[in-house]
Amino acid sequence: MSTVLDIHDLRVDLAKTGGKISPVGPLDLTMEAGECLGIVGESGSGKSLTLKAILDLLPDGLARHAGHQKVREGDVLVERDPAALRGRKISMISQEPGAALDPLMRIGDLIAEIVRQHSGVSRSDAQLKAIDLLRRVGVPDPETRARFWPHALSGGLKQRVVISMALACRSEILLCDEPTTALDVTIQAQIVDLLRDLQKEEGLGLIFVTHDLALIRQIADRICIMYAGLVVESGPSTEIFARPRHPYTQALLAALPDIEQSTGRLVPIEGTPPNPRDFPVGCRFAPRCPKATDICLTSRPELERSASGTLTACFHAEGGS
Amino acid sequence: MSAFLKVEDLTVEFTVGGTKKAPAILRALRAVSLDVEKGSVYGIVGESGCGKSTLARVLSGLTPATSGNVLLEKQPLSQARSLAERRRIQMVFQDPGSSLNPSMTVRRMLAQLLIHHSIVPRTQIENRCQELMAQVNMPVDALGKKPGQLSGGQRQRIAIARALAMAPEILIADEPTAALDVSVQASVLNLMADLIAELGMTMIFISHDMAVVRRVCDRVAVMYLGRIVESGPTEEIFANPKHPYTNALMNAVPRLIPRAADDYQMLKAEQPSPLAKIEGCAFRGRCPKAGDICMTQDPALAGSAHQVACHFPRPPQQEGRS
Numbered sequence: 001m002s003t004v005l006d007i008h009d010l011r012v013d014l015a016k017t018g019g020k021i022s023p024v025g026p027l028d029l030t031m032e033a034g035e036c037l038g039i040v041g042e043s044g045s046g047k048s049l050t051l052k053a054i055l056d057l058l059p060d061g062l063a064r065h066a067g068h069q070k071v072r073e074g075d076v077l078v079e080r081d082p083a084a085l086r087g088r089k090i091s092m093i094s095q096e097p098g099a100a101l102d103p104l105m106r107i108g109d110l111i112a113e114i115v116r117q118h119s120g121v122s123r124s125d126a127q128l129k130a131i132d133l134l135r136r137v138g139v140p141d142p143e144t145r146a147r148f149w150p151h152a153l154s155g156g157l158k159q160r161v162v163i164s165m166a167l168a169c170r171s172e173i174l175l176c177d178e179p180t181t182a183l184d185v186t187i188q189a190q191i192v193d194l195l196r197d198l199q200k201e202e203g204l205g206l207i208f209v210t211h212d213l214a215l216i217r218q219i220a221d222r223i224c225i226m227y228a229g230l231v232v233e234s235g236p237s238t239e240i241f242a243r244p245r246h247p248y249t250q251a252l253l254a255a256l257p258d259i260e261q262s263t264g265r266l267v268p269i270e271g272t273p274p275n276p277r278d279f280p281v282g283c284r285f286a287p288r289c290p291k292a293t294d295i296c297l298t299s300r301p302e303l304e305r306s307a308s309g310t311l312t313a314c315f316h317a318e319g320g321s
Numbered sequence: 322m323s324a325f326l327k328v329e330d331l332t333v334e335f336t337v338g339g340t341k342k343a344p345a346i347l348r349a350l351r352a353v354s355l356d357v358e359k360g361s362v363y364g365i366v367g368e369s370g371c372g373k374s375t376l377a378r379v380l381s382g383l384t385p386a387t388s389g390n391v392l393l394e395k396q397p398l399s400q401a402r403s404l405a406e407r408r409r410i411q412m413v414f415q416d417p418g419s420s421l422n423p424s425m426t427v428r429r430m431l432a433q434l435l436i437h438h439s440i441v442p443r444t445q446i447e448n449r450c451q452e453l454m455a456q457v458n459m460p461v462d463a464l465g466k467k468p469g470q471l472s473g474g475q476r477q478r479i480a481i482a483r484a485l486a487m488a489p490e491i492l493i494a495d496e497p498t499a500a501l502d503v504s505v506q507a508s509v510l511n512l513m514a515d516l517i518a519e520l521g522m523t524m525i526f527i528s529h530d531m532a533v534v535r536r537v538c539d540r541v542a543v544m545y546l547g548r549i550v551e552s553g554p555t556e557e558i559f560a561n562p563k564h565p566y567t568n569a570l571m572n573a574v575p576r577l578i579p580r581a582a583d584d585y586q587m588l589k590a591e592q593p594s595p596l597a598k599i600e601g602c603a604f605r606g607r608c609p610k611a612g613d614i615c616m617t618q619d620p621a622l623a624g625s626a627h628q629v630a631c632h633f634p635r636p637p638q639q640e641g642r643s
Contacts (some may be wrong), residue, residue, distance in 0.1 A: 267507060
C-alpha cells in the first residue's frame with residue numbers, strides 16, 4: 001500500500017479571529033491508495049468542514065490552514081494547492097446532488113463538457129463517453145437519460161450523475177459528504193454498492209463522511225471518529241467497532257439502535273457538544289465523559305497508538321498502555 | 322378485542338396539475354385499513370413517497386380523506402373535527418424547528434393551548450406547565466425560553482410536551498427523531514417509551530428507520546406506494562418478513578454487526594411515481610419474484626394477525642436470523 005494523500009496540521013479557523021478560534025483541528029489525515037476512509041461524527045463535529053477544507057471549499061468567514069497537504073504523483077508525494085486538486089485528482093459529491101447539476105443543461109451535455117475539459121476530445125466523442133460514464137454508474141437506459149434535464153431525475157439518479165462527473169474528471173479520490181443522507185435506504189444501498197464497486201474496479205479512493213455508524217461500518221476500511229473538531233479515535237474499521245477505546249466512541253455505539261436488537265434501553269450521551277467559541281481547554285469531551293478526572297479538564301490528550309493499531313486521544317482509554 | 326382506532330379503506334388523492342379534463346392525480350393512500358389497539362405502539366414504515374406522512378396527517382385531521390373512514394372507539398371522526406375530537410389525537414412532527422413558533426416562549430405556547438382547550442383552570446396553568454416540563458425531563462426555566470435558544474433534542478421535548486398538554490389518547494409521531502443526532506435520538510426515544518408506559522397512551526409511530534421501529538413498536542405496517550403491503554406483530558415481521566419488499570427493506574439497512582451470508586438481493590430501480598397508473602402489484606417492477614399474475618392482479622392484504630399482500634409470499638424461515 002502506498003500513501004496517496006497526506007495532510008498534516010489541517011485547521012479551519014474563523015477568519016475574523018485570526019486563527020484564535022478553530023472549529024476544526026489541528027488534525028492529520030492520511031489515505032492509502034484505493035482505500036475508503038470514513039469520518040464519523042455528530043452534527044457540529046466538524047466532519048464536513050474537514051472534508052471541504054481538503055479542497056478549500058469552505059464557506060465564507062472560515063479560513064483553511066494546513067501544515068502541508070501532499071498527494072501522490074507517480075512515485076513521490078508532492079505538496080499541492082487545493083485549487084490544483086479540485087475537480088482533477090480529487091472530486092467531491094455532497095448530500096444534495098441537485099446543487100452540483102446545472103439546471104439548464106441536459107445531463108449528457110454536462111458530463112460531455114467535463115470530458116472535453118479534461119481530455120480535449122471532439123464533441124461527438126465526448127457525448128459517447130458521457131453515455132458510457134452514465135452506464136458505468138448504473139443509470140438505466142443511458143442514451144435516453146443523457147437527454148434529460150436534472151430536474152427530471154430522482155435523488156438517487158442525480159447522485160449517480162454526480163458520481164459520473166467525478167469519473168469524467170478522472171479523479172483518483174472522491175470526497176463523499178453524506179452522499180446518501182437524503183436517500184431512502186434501498187437507494188442508499190444501491191449508491192453504496194456503486195461506490196464500493198468503483199473503489200474495487202477503478203481503484204477510486206474514498207473519503208466518506210457520515211453521521212451513520214452502521215453505514216460507515218459497512219463501507220469504510222479505516223475510520224476516524226471526530227468530536228468537537230478533533231479526531232478522538234481512528235484505526236481499522238473492524239477494530240474500532242470490535243474494541244472501541246475512546247469513551248465517546250463507546251457512548252455513540254451505546255446510543256445507536258441496531259436493527260438486530262429489539263430490547264434493551266438505549267443510552268443517550270448527556271449534555272451537548274461544545275460551541276467552537278468555548279471549547280474546553282482540556283479534553284473537549286470531558287464535560288460529558290463519565291470517566292473524566294482532573295487531568296482531563298486541564299490538559300488535552302494526544303492521539304496515542306494502542307497495541308491493536310488504533311489511535312486514541314484519551315487519558316483513560318480502555319485497555320490503555 | 323375491538324380496535325381503539327380503526328382506519329377503513331382510507332384513500333387520499335391529490336390533484337397536482339394536468340388539465341381540467343385530464344387532471345394529474347397523485348394517489349397518496351390507496352385503500353389503507355388499520356386496527357390499532359388501545360395502549361399499543363403501532364409503527365408505520367416505508368420509504369419517502371409511500372404515503373406514511375399523509376396517513377398521519379389524515380389521522381390527526383390535517384388532511385381530508387378522499388374516501389374511507391377513521392373511527393375512534395367506533396365513532397367516526399368527522400372531517401371538521403370538534404375541539405374535543407382534536408384534543409384526543411395529537412401529533413409530534415419531524416422538525417421541531419419549524420413546528421414550534423419561534424417568537425413564543427415555551428410558557429406562552431403551552432399556556433395558549435391550555436386556555437384554548439380549557440384543560441385546567443387559569444390559576445393552575447403555571448403548575449401544569451411545570452408538570453409538563455418535568456414529564457419531558459426539561460428544567461423549569463426552559464419555560465421562559467424561545468425555540469431558538471434550545472437545542473434540537475430539547476425542542477423535540479417541547480414539541481412532545483405541547484402534545485401532552487392536551488392529555489391526548491393517541492399520539493402520532495411523524496419521524497420524531499429523524500432530525501436528531503444518535504446521542505440525542507436515544508434520549509428522545511427513551512422518553513417516548515416512558516411516557517407511553519406511564520400515561521397508557523396509544524401511539525402511531527411513523528419512521529423510515531427500521532432499527533428504531535423494531536425497538537419502539539408493538540405492531541408494524543409496511544407501506545409501499547400508498548398501500549400497506551405487510552402488517553403484523555413487530556417481532557414476527559422482523560423475524561419472518563413475508564413480503565419481498567419488507568425483506569429487501571430490512572436487508573438494505575446497514576448493520577453494526579455484519580452478517581456472514583445472506584439471501585439479500587438488492588432492489589433494482591426505484592419506487593415508481595405515485596402519479597402513474599398502476600396495474601397489478603405496485604412493487605412488481607422491482608420485485609425479484611414477480612410473475613405473470615403480478616402484472617395484472619393487485620394482491621389483496623390477506624391473513625389474520627400477520628397480513629401480507631403478495632402473490633408469492635416468502636415461506637417461513639427455518640433458522641432464526643441472528
